[in-house]
């Protein structure tokens with residue numbers, strides 16, 4: 001298939017582009033490089049031997065998207081491009097709603113114009129919000145997130161479901177990611193955010209590299225076995241393969257499906273720090289700080305639906321995630 005990957009120079013998008021190319025698909029990347037580097041396209045080529053077509057465009061730019069669809073016969077779209085910093089979204093809600101909603105709407109309109117009917121959407125476990133018990137199951141209400149960022153995911157899921165209801169020949173898969181970490185085994189692709197990382201693993205990587213002095217663990221008084229938050233960490237390459245499976249599923253189906261992509265296991269912040277130290281033989285200095293606003297004590301996926309519907313199951317261990325994350329961070 002000819003697959004348009006928006007946000008294809010980003011962390012998850014670049015790993016997905018690699019898996020798509022390995023599987024024989026033709027990849028067209030659209031990325032405005034607002035939080036990614038153009039050299040990622042070179043790296044995708046180094047890894048796969050194939051250079052994806054690349055358009056440095058904003059998905060809110062309808063004319064630019066139109067030109068991409070006019071040039072390539074796009075069979076499916078995987079939509080990653082979005083703002084994703086939870087804290088920043090609380091400070092700048094309008095920017096988040098404008099960017100994330102407008103990109104998704106513009107993309108769907110251009111897809112409609114060109115008769116493209118396969119859509120894989122980058123959603124998040126945050127759509128389950130604070131009220132559902134874990135493990136999270138897809139049939140639980142996904143209507144209230146704790147941040148404007150998360151709320152854009154809730155709203156776009158709804159927009160897509162309404163669009164599919166009106167267009168029964170369309171197929172959309174809403175992939176609800178848990179906590180992707182780790183990096184490509186080549187060490188060429190990984191999570192390399194601009195500025196000080198918000199997320200745990202890139203922060204640990206910068207501490208390991210000596211670029212940041214110590215990790216602050218946000219809260220050790222949670223109602224969990226060691227007092228720190230528990231999350232469902234999964235390897236980004238597993239996550240990328242999940243997109244490939246979703247695409248294969250969508251190929252000859254119609255309708256909309258929400259699917260969790262997680263391992264089904266909870267790991268605490270302290271356990272992850274300790275796994276990183278053991279896997280890489282590096283000490284990570286840390287201190288305990290106050291809880292971070294909006295953090296939930298614990299959640300993980302019920303991973304059954306991905307298995308039965310898509311034939312996908314996470315393969316990599318926490319040790320693999322930690323080793324590959326450091327293999328990338330030490331050269332980033």
Ligand code: UD1
Pocket residue numbers: 084085086124125126146147150179198199200201203215216217218219229230231269292294295296
């Ligand atoms: C968050 C978002 C999620 C988003 C994901 C990736 C929420 C509730 N979660 O997940 O929607 O998809 O980021 O952008 O909106 N931690 C520390 N010290 C640090 C950094 C993190 O202790 O310096 C802890 C956090 O308190 C948390 C865990 O590490 O318990 C994981 O944090 P993080 O990597 O930011 O992911 P989430 O908050 O789970």
